[in-house]
Amino acid sequence: LILTLKRKRRMSLPGPRALPIFGNFFQIGGQAHISLTEMRKTYGDVFLIKLGMMPVVVVSGFETVKKVLGKQGEHFANRPNMYSFSLLANGKSMTFSEKYGETWKIHKKVMRNALRTLSKSDADSMNCSCRLEEYVCAEASDLVDTMQEMSKDHGSFNPSPLVILTVANVICALCFGKRYNHNDREFLRIIELNNEVQKVSGAGLLADFIPVFKFLPSKSLNELKKFTQTFNNFIAKSVQEHYGSHDQNNIRDITDALIKLCNDRNTTDKNYKLSNEQIIATVNDIFGAGFDTITSALLWCMLYLLKFPEMQEKIQKEIDEIIGTSRLPRFEDRKDLHYTEAFINEVLRHSSFVPFTIPHCTTMDTILNGYWLPKDTSVFINFFQVNHDQTVWKDANMFIPERFLDQSGHIDKSLMEKVFIFGMGVRKCVGEDIARNEMFIFLTTILQHFKLFKDSELDVDLTPVFGLTMKPKHFNIRIEDRI
Ligand code: HEM
Secondary structure (H helix, E strand, O other): OHHHHHHHHHHOOOOOOOEOOOEOHHHHOOOHHHHHHHHHHHHOOEEEEEEOOEEEEEEOOHHHHHHHHHHOHHHHEEOOOOHHHHHHHHHOOOOOOOOOOHHHHHHHHHHHHHHHHHHHOOOOOOOOOOHHHHHHHHHHHHHHHHHHHHHHHHOOEOOHHHHHHHHHHHHHHHHHOOOOOOOOHHHHHHHHHHHHHHHHHHOOOHHHHOHHHHOOOOHHHHHHHHHHHHHHHHHHHHHHHHHHHOOOOOOOOHHHHHHHHHHHOOOOOHHHHOOHHHHHHHHHHHHHHHHHHHHHHHHHHHHHHHHOHHHHHHHHHHHHHHOOOOOOOOHHHHHOOHHHHHHHHHHHHHHOOOOEOOOEEOOOOEEEOOEEEOOOOEEEEEHHHHHOOOOOOOOOOOOOHHHHEOOOOOEOHHHHOOOOOOOOHHHOOOOHHHHHHHHHHHHHHHHHHEEEEEOOOOOOOOOEEOOOOOEEOOOOEEEEEOO
16 A cells, blocks of 8 residues: 555656657757756656656756755665666776665775876976876967967867867876877777767667667667777777786876776775776776866857957956966966856856756655655756756856855855756766866966957857757857967
């Protein structure tokens, strides 16, 4: 009887009526963050949709999202069994496929520690505080040189391929201690692969939601399989090369840090529960996560700078006053460039280019806002809605960096934490610090050197191309030297 009552309670979750097989696909359309934000007005903070044949609970509203990721975080900490997730990292991904539990917690800690190694290890250059800073600043410096060449050769140009190569080089340096020439064929192949994987998975794979599609011929499914396999092989090859040249006393990168961990641990260690294969798959996760996200962030920053030239001038004034022109920006400048930091936070909030978390799933039966959700319920968390909620953000749809500054013109950290873009709680992004430092260095180095202009009379279009990470539509820039 109790079970029937519980089921009835779940049945009473509000939500739009679903079609057989296709569910609510057609109502949701191509801009899911907008349509699900609209639906919240009718159905509230917790409602049920069907994506194909998969029931999904959509969670919105600042307080409710905080409950799901914070107070009740452990209840919502799994990932659903999605077909596309099982293809990534041969099913060994901490991010997508491992089940939440003690071993998963150890794996996440291993990943966090591996990333930290690079922020702690000494740089070769006296001017940099750590190896991470050295890698990022070297790429930023190369980026401005290449922008200058492109401007000379073409006048206006599309910054996207260049930004992708730059960010990819940082993640290659972090993972494999190696930066590539922008014409290197192997490097270009990885980038192309990653783009394809993003395109295919961003479009949403029917096989994830309608199981029979796993067995039917499908171009996008075949592409995803082909690309993930090649990507997995590339990572495996790089790791193998590292085993050959590994020196326990000279940790060059994340792969080295992980190999050292495999070698050091003994059977009594807690982390022995992780297989070597799982530990090494960490590289795959970091590579995938740290690439597309930062690229999108930078492209969005550029687009907003074109849209609001007066804000560009304010950032340049701050750079001129605090950094000047005789040296390049460094991580430690972040604490002094308050307006620049406010601008970056407003780009993260306003664009909400990661509109949902990676899908979550309940680890146990639980109750949310009075609704009973059984174990293994898939949950989508709508960050876009929370970042545009009028009850949290005054004039939420306007772009106002100053909202992040307090009366003395300093960054208001408590407000920054209200922007949902890196997640929170047990499933929080492990790359937030790296991402924020990278965004800051690239943005300030570019603006220290150039004024950016749009290349047409048309108004800048902020409409995104929908995906796991949303990108701006194609745009070109013109630059003018400042130094
Ligand atoms: C997870 C955002 C950069 C590594 C996530 C999640 C979001 C996110 C929303 C999902 C949280 C959830 O499911 O609740 C971003 C944004 C970035 C960024 C906006 C850049 C602007 C990075 C970088 C790295 C990274 C640079 C690594 C170097 C990860 C990993 C996870 C993750 C490993 C999975 C965590 C888990 O499943 O527990 N990120 N991320 N991210 N991110 Fe990031």
